[in-house]
Amino acid sequence: MQKIIEARGICKKFGKTQALKDISFEVSEGEIFGFIGPDGAGKTTLFRIIATLLIPDEGTMEVMGLDSVSGYRELRKNIGYMPGRFSLYQDLSVEENLNFYATVFGTTLKENYDLIADIYSHIEPFKKRLAGKLSGGMKQKLALSCALIHKPGLLILDEPTTGVDAVSRAEFWGMLRNLRQHNITIIVSTPYMDEAMKCDRVALIQAGRILSVNQPDKIREQFTRKLFSVQAPEKYKLIHALRSYPGTVTAYPFGDSVHVTFRSDEFDNSLYEYLRGMGITNVVIHETRAGIEDRFLELMEKGTTAIDRG
Amino acid sequence: MKRFLGFVNKEFLHIFRDVRTLIILFGIPVLQILLFGFVVSTDLKNAQVAFLDLSQDEMTQKISDKICSSGFFRRSETLLSYNDIDKVLRKNKTKAVIVFEKDFGRNLISEGKATISIITDGSEPNMATLITNYVTGIVTSFNMELAGTQAAGTFLVQPEVRMFYNPSLKGHFMFVPGVITLILIIICALMTSVTITREKEFGTMEVLLVSPLKPFQIILGKVIPYFLLSFINVILILLLSWFVFGLPVKGSLVLLLAESMLYILMSLTLGILISTVSKTMQQAIFISLVGMMLPTILLSGFIFPIENMPAGYGWVAALMPPKYFIIIIKNIMIKGTGFLYVWKETLILILFTLAFTGLSIRNFKIRLQ
Numbered sequence A: 001m002q003k004i005i006e007a008r009g010i011c012k013k014f015g016k017t018q019a020l021k022d023i024s025f026e027v028s029e030g031e032i033f034g035f036i037g038p039d040g041a042g043k044t045t046l047f048r049i050i051a052t053l054l055i056p057d058e059g060t061m062e063v064m065g066l067d068s069v070s071g072y073r074e075l076r077k078n079i080g081y082m083p084g085r086f087s088l089y090q091d092l093s094v095e096e097n098l099n100f101y102a103t104v105f106g107t108t109l110k111e112n113y114d115l116i117a118d119i120y121s122h123i124e125p126f127k128k129r130l131a132g133k134l135s136g137g138m139k140q141k142l143a144l145s146c147a148l149i150h151k152p153g154l155l156i157l158d159e160p161t162t163g164v165d166a167v168s169r170a171e172f173w174g175m176l177r178n179l180r181q182h183n184i185t186i187i188v189s190t191p192y193m194d195e196a197m198k199c200d201r202v203a204l205i206q207a208g209r210i211l212s213v214n215q216p217d218k219i220r221e222q223f224t225r226k227l228f229s230v231q232a233p234e235k236y237k238l239i240h241a242l243r244s245y246p247g248t249v250t251a252y253p254f255g256d257s258v259h260v261t262f263r264s265d266e267f268d269n270s271l272y273e274y275l276r277g278m279g280i281t282n283v284v285i286h287e288t289r290a291g292i293e294d295r296f297l298e299l300m301e302k303g304t305t306a307i308d309r310g
Numbered sequence B: 001m002k003r004f005l006g007f008v009n010k011e012f013l014h015i016f017r018d019v020r021t022l023i024i025l026f027g028i029p030v031l032q033i034l035l036f037g038f039v040v041s042t043d044l045k046n047a048q049v050a051f052l053d054l055s056q057d058e059m060t061q062k063i064s065d066k067i068c069s070s071g072f073f074r075r076s077e078t079l080l081s082y083n084d085i086d087k088v089l090r091k092n093k094t095k096a097v098i099v100f101e102k103d104f105g106r107n108l109i110s111e112g113k114a115t116i117s118i119i120t121d122g123s124e125p126n127m128a129t130l131i132t133n134y135v136t137g138i139v140t141s142f143n144m145e146l147a148g149t150q151a152a153g154t155f156l157v158q159p160e161v162r163m164f165y166n167p168s169l170k171g172h173f174m175f176v177p178g179v180i181t182l183i184l185i186i187i188c189a190l191m192t193s194v195t196i197t198r199e200k201e202f203g204t205m206e207v208l209l210v211s212p213l214k215p216f217q218i219i220l221g222k223v224i225p226y227f228l229l230s231f232i233n234v235i236l237i238l239l240l241s242w243f244v245f246g247l248p249v250k251g252s253l254v255l256l257l258a259e260s261m262l263y264i265l266m267s268l269t270l271g272i273l274i275s276t277v278s279k280t281m282q283q284a285i286f287i288s289l290v291g292m293m294l295p296t297i298l299l300s301g302f303i304f305p306i307e308n309m310p311a312g313y314g315w316v317a318a319l320m321p322p323k324y325f326i327i328i329i330k331n332i333m334i335k336g337t338g339f340l341y342v343w344k345e346t347l348i349l350i351l352f353t354l355a356f357t358g359l360s361i362r363n364f365k366i367r368l369q
Helices: A043-050 A072-076 A094-104 A113-126 A136-148 A166-182 A193-198 A216-221 A235-244 A269-277 A292-309 B002-017 B019-039 B058-068 B083-090 B104-111 B125-149 B172-201 B204-209 B215-243 B253-277 B281-299 B311-318 B321-335 B343-363
Strands: A003-014 A017-028 A032-036 A058-063 A079-082 A154-157 A185-190 A201-206 A209-214 A227-231 A248-254 A257-262 A284-288 B047-053 B073-079 B096-100 B116-120
Touching: A003 A043, A003 A185, A017 A043, A017 A058, A017 A185, A017 A201, A017 A209, A032 A043, A032 A166, A032 A193, A043 A058, A043 A154, A043 A185, A079 A136, A094 A113, A094 A136, A094 B002, A113 A136, A113 A166, A136 A154, A136 A166, A166 A185, A166 A193, A193 A216, A193 A292, A201 A216, A201 A292, A209 A216, A209 A292, A216 A292, A235 A248, A235 A257, A235 A269, A248 A292, B002 B019, B002 B215, B019 B172, B019 B215, B047 B058, B047 B083, B047 B125, B058 B073, B058 B096, B058 B104, B058 B125, B073 B083, B073 B125, B083 B096, B096 B125, B116 B125, B172 B204, B172 B215, B172 B253, B172 B281, B172 B321, B215 B253, B215 B343, B253 B281, B253 B321, B253 B343, B281 B311, B281 B321, B321 B343
Parallel strands: A032 A185, A032 A201, A079 A154, A154 A185, B047 B073, B047 B096
Antiparallel strands: A003 A017, A003 A058, A201 A209, A227 A257, A227 A284, A248 A257, B096 B116
């Protein structure tokens, strides 16, 4: 399959801050490729380099067969970019925003209506409303429609679901899936681990480095230990107790439970006794499948210990 | 081209949808013209004066009638003693008291001189000077009349200087060109720099950059609406000054409009330059207002004559584009001279425009920083 993005050894510094360090990855045509990582991991910087808005200090970024630095003019015709901030004209109506971006990219709303119909139909009833007066979910749909209006080969979405309610988020991912039939490659960043599962492949990114690139399921499988889910009425107390238990390797909160790994990958009655001694009863423990987040935390843990040693 | 027109269309939508922008564009110029024309006017009109006539004869009657019928003054009170002077001035309504000495008429005829005292409120120095000048002016003319009819002597009055420079006694003549100059540079520079930095601040510039629009299309698209609106502004101001202040354009109207276009263009390129060096709207506003408005008012010769400035300031003033436009517009509007008299200034404005454009193109970022 054709490669849409090929990044090799990308480095970027802002003053003394190393925003990106030796980033390499490839994205194939038609993929939904996710970048998962906390705030400040370097996702936005990386996306701006892909979108020809920043020049990397080192390394090469090839997008749709063009160098993102020298071929920026050609590239800008074929990229749909949705920045992290809501970046539409608040004082223009929904329709005016859309028409503006359509003319700027040399097309019309009619011409590519089928492409955005699925998304735009949600906000079309409000097309006379000013963009600044839309709800978060609707703004996001409008921004996506605007980024898509010229049928770009590559869609770059920087944290599109941040600040959007859960229902709209689920809808949004459904729309992205539907876009695959139009052969549009999508790269998307998100701080939400649960959204990683909806990508074809994800890159875990942290502190300017890519920790791992793989299919979401494979990333879960890469978890090296047996993982246990522990539940008890008082979660906060439970985490502290589990972390102080000598046999524990890691203990992280996960929803209403705590995900724990043990040195021996097993636990025995001494754990229950230990917890009872700490005043925690009604403990339920069962083995569970690792999620992306668990793997992410494991990789981060490794990274920091490696730095500690070195 | 279609792209470009779409962009221009969007800019117009921004302008017409924002009440504040419209107020700045059209409200402020009109307000400023009227303000400068009426309020800051240096003319006297119906200033209240009180009279203390210790002589009460035919001569004093004639002089006070002449003062009151001049249109500049109105009699507020007639006083009876020196003690009332302080009281009446303190009330703040009466701006001056005119005192005729005892036996004024007799002294004038027998000795050939008599004294009028003009007592003014020194807490308003401008007004005080104006009043003394006007009153002495009136007295001088009375003196001339007197000299014409009778052979008898002359008053000890000083010649009035103000009237030589502004014979029709109209302050608006000086202010209209100044206000046009000031308004155009502020609106053009301020509005363009703000609208471009607004795109930066709201993140829409990011999307515009990742579009096939070329930098010059973005900039030109920003400039064209303001160019048209500013031009309408010029016409509005000229109409206002004609109908409200009765100030016609003496020289060629076509030349005046052409020069205005050049000046608008120059101000717009300056605004673009400001936007390329400022990251936020606040910065842009600060540079435009502090960097442009103050120097324009203080150094362009708008209020203070450049000839009177210390040498160093004169050099700084030479770097102020408004200075040249004021010269041009005063020449065309008031003196009625033609292009031959302002070609140098026109050339300088063209050079400014080219320099600002060049710097803007060099500074415009096709990427983020």
